[in-house]
Amino acid sequence: MAGWSMNLALLILASAATVSAGDPTLDIYLNTEVDENTDDHGQQPGPKSTNCSCGWTNKARIVGGRQASVNEFPLMAALKAADRGPIFCGGSILTRRHVLTAAHCTYFLRLVRTIKLVVVVGEHDQTITDEANSKEIPVESIIGHEKFHPKLFLNDISLVVLREPVEFSQTVGPACLPTSSTNFLNEQVKVIGWGRKSTNGAASDVLLKLNMRVIRLEICQENFERTISTDNPTQLCTLRQNKDSCQGDSGGPLLWLDPETNRYTLVGLVSYGKTLCATGPAVNTDLSAYLDR
Incomplete structure (x- = not known):
């Protein structure tokens, strides 16, 4: 499913570095499993409630698959x-x-x-x-x-x-936003979008979902040196072995399931990745860096 739209892809391709296959730190993340069976997440309320209705999901019918169910993610x-x-x-x-x-x-x-x-x-x-x-x-x-x-x-x-308001319903509704600064390192997050299934493939007809892991920003810095700053971080680095967001997924949500509310919180936006999708980490805009609290 990474992240550029139309001809703007050309602006970033020249700066894409390659992942070092022998990086032991990267190998640790590549060998970390993610939980694919998350289809019940976001449905029943958690022990704490949100201050407004947000971030819920509708029942999934494809267990462990990449295809999202119809209107599974109203946000x-x-x-x-x-x-x-x-x-x-x-x-x-x-x-x-x-x-x-x-x-x-x-x-x-x-x-x-x-x-x-x-x-x-x-x-x-x-x-x-x-x-x-x-x-x-x-x-x-x-x-x-x-x-x-x-x-x-x-x-x-x-x-x-x-130009006109969205009519909210069970199938259309808002995302939850972070209410406090949270360290998402090693947390599992979800990317959803209609992007390409592979670098040279066609865009997906249906909405796809993919679980990924938040990794150290320094790893993205090593791979995209010109675009990453760790001094005042405004980005999140994610990785999943042999799987990734891809062209057409840009701007889509990076979602974290809040265990206290059992609701999906919007923590990032898909920004960009490797020229060849699924060959290295992906960079996402860190939403918490832009929120006034």
């Missing part, structure tokens, strides 16, 4: 050009009028002003034109981070303002 949104073309980036519903995505997903609109953007909610199979819960909502405006660096993908975060 999921997608970006596409109005009336044409496939989904090119993911996003997460924050409020009835706001969707969060990666800045590089919306930056190109400054260059191609003729493209009208819509956000799709309630989507599962993008080849079906009349899905019951799917709806396209026109975009009113885009608020990109003022310090977004289009070549280094720093501050890769953007807020999409919708």
Whole structure:
């Protein structure tokens, strides 16, 4: 399923380094198992409740598989050009009028002003034109981070303002946001999106899900030296052996299941990865670095 949209992929390819196969620290992470059977997560309430309804999931019917069930993740949104073309980036519903995505997903609109953007909610199979819960909502405006660096993908975060409110239901609803600073090192997180299944493959017709592990940011720094800073970290590094997010997943959510609420919390946004998907770690925007508490 990593992370660039359209021609902006060219901006990052030149800086992609290779993973050292003999890195003992990396081998530790590669040999760490992740739990695939998470289909009951996010359904029943946890011992603590959230201050609003958010981050729930609907019952999954494919145990341990990569394909998400229809509307399994109500918080999921997608970006596409109005009336044409496939989904090119993911996003997460924050409020009835706001969707969060990666800045590089919306930056190109400054260059191609003729493209009208819509956000799709309630989507599962993008080849079906009349899905019951799917709806396209026109975009009113885009608020990109003022310090977004289009070549280094720093501050890769953007807020999409919708022209009309999203109608919340059991199948469409907001993500939970972090309420405190949490160290996610070694935590299992979930990536969802319609991105490619392999580097040279086609985009997925249906929404896919993948569990990954948060690893030390220094490992991403070694692989993407020009784009990573550990002094004032604003990114999360993730890894899964032979599996990864891929082109088309950009802007989509990096989700962490809060054990106290049993609800999915939006902790990151898919930003970028290796030129060849699933050959090294992936870089994600760390949402907690941009939240006022």
